[in-house]
Amino acid sequence: MSYPEKDSKIPFVDLRDGARGIMVWAPLDGDKISEAAFELIGEANRQKSKLDEDSQKIIAVLIGKEVDKHAQELIHYGADIVYVIEDDRLEEYLTLPFVTSLIDVINEAKPEIALFAASTLGRDLAPRIAAKMNCGLSADCTEFDIGYYANRKRNQRFKKAFKMIRPSFGESKLATIIGPFNYPQMATARPGVFRKLDKDSSRTGEVIKFQPKWQEGDFAVELIETVRSSDSLDLTKADIIVAGGFGLGKEGFDMLNELVAAIRANGQNVELGASRAAVDAGFVEYKHQIGQTGKTVRPAIYIAVAISGAVQHIAGMKESAKIIAINHDPSANIFLSSDFGIVNDYQEVLPELIKQVKAGYKFDLD
């Protein structure tokens, strides 16, 4: 391995103080392991060969009520060691006991890298751990690497620094964040970006039952209820999705449903989608929500009506083959992510669209 000549006067340092391996928190989605956990374990496996040999191990952490049964599945997807923390009070995520659990596991297992899904849970949990452990944390990463890094100011060079790459400035730039000064080097990683490994049921690993030391006040915040949408609607199989936003109002959704019915009457496989704001306002049910905290869809045709195009919405539909936007605001972000657009009031456009679909117009799907 050769390093840039211009850096040759900077001494190489290794500040890991015995930290080895990559840790991944494996959250649950209701009663199954979240896909994001498998994705991160997959990515950890792809990165680990760049680490020292004694650091090429993947440590998963599983926390919840009666979660032991999931440990083998984590191993089948690429974990080498699974720490299992079971407590009846932890059926659902609660910030402080999860913080205590992970800090205790980190102090025990001493990983050099710790990864968390950039979900509403991971982005709640990881910052608190980083603050308490005085570690750096990079948010919502979409790419990782491990390799050479020189820091002139600190007069330090690293052979195997963790490079955390994340979109910034409203997704227009990619910034590489580095922090090999304190360990573990921590990141949250965007769900749906990394690939999981193929499941290998013959893989074996170690399962360690672990008991954290609860701190005073860990259970002071009480969960009243967790509400998740029932998944009775499979939006992911629709060829066409007609999605409505907050700008529609309740009446607008009646019109949108009429469009859905008209497309369906032509024999096309279509479903109704919605933004979170429309769901929050009570115009439609949760099961229709598309985006970061709803469903991720990839239909042949996505029609966004009166949706502004917030990043959280775009995250769930940007891989649609063709995107059509209808919005009366020409500066709406949705137009930056669309192929076809009409800048006009939905009350003008929708009746006409319904009319033409009823007259026999069918969307080409290939």
Added chain:
Amino acid sequence: MSENYPKLDLNIFVTIKQVPKAMKTGADGLMDRSGKSMMNPHCTHALEEALSLRDRVGGQITVVSMGPPNAQKSLNEALRKGADRAYLLSDRKLAGSDTWATAEALATLIKFILKENNETLDVLYGGLQTVDGDTAQVPAQIASRLKMSQVTYVESVKVLDDKHLEVRRIIEGGYQRLKVPYPTTLSVTETANVPRGPSLTASMSAVDKEVIIYNIDQIGLPEKYAGLAGSPTVVSRVKNVVIDRGPVQLFNEGDTAKLVSDMLTAVNTKEENN
């Protein structure tokens, strides 16, 4: 104040950041902060939650910020909307702060104000995230420093009784409702509320209020924890993102019937040279 609510006289703090109106990077690859600035949109929602909580149960609102001297602009805006006190931590040595160092600085400022005035804190509000950083990490990191519970991604806050709030937070596929005792830190999403504008009475009383400005020495923040020196992460590289979707094709010629039919025809037209 409605009689349905207990009179609690809460000590409420809100963290506020001033951000550039247009996101662009300078020649050095870092955020260009030379242009126009505004209160970070998420912070306006945090302030609104604070004002609405005070409307219900009474109390005092203190807004705190860290940034260059012109960040007073956003703090003054908060005073005109009804905040009672405003503090700015401003020091060149804070430049280059990552989220760890930002939280350290703001937590030190908050602790300093509480100590000076012999107060305790009941609720700290922050915006979910800032539009120029997008990390959503700082509120949780301040909460950790202040040894308080936290709820992030907050969509609504109800007063449950004289000791608890009921807080609704966003989760994947739905939401959670939590019973949260004081003191706590809440990070607020944009869907939580519609922020009010400046009020006449608040603006009038804001005239006599001044933003109090401190540097790091005054609040006892050691230099080694401030700014770049105190930050466990550094930005090593910034590159442009290539968007793979081509520009949008807009239809605006003719009447609605023509717009729609032109668009529908285009949607079904196979691209050539593909």
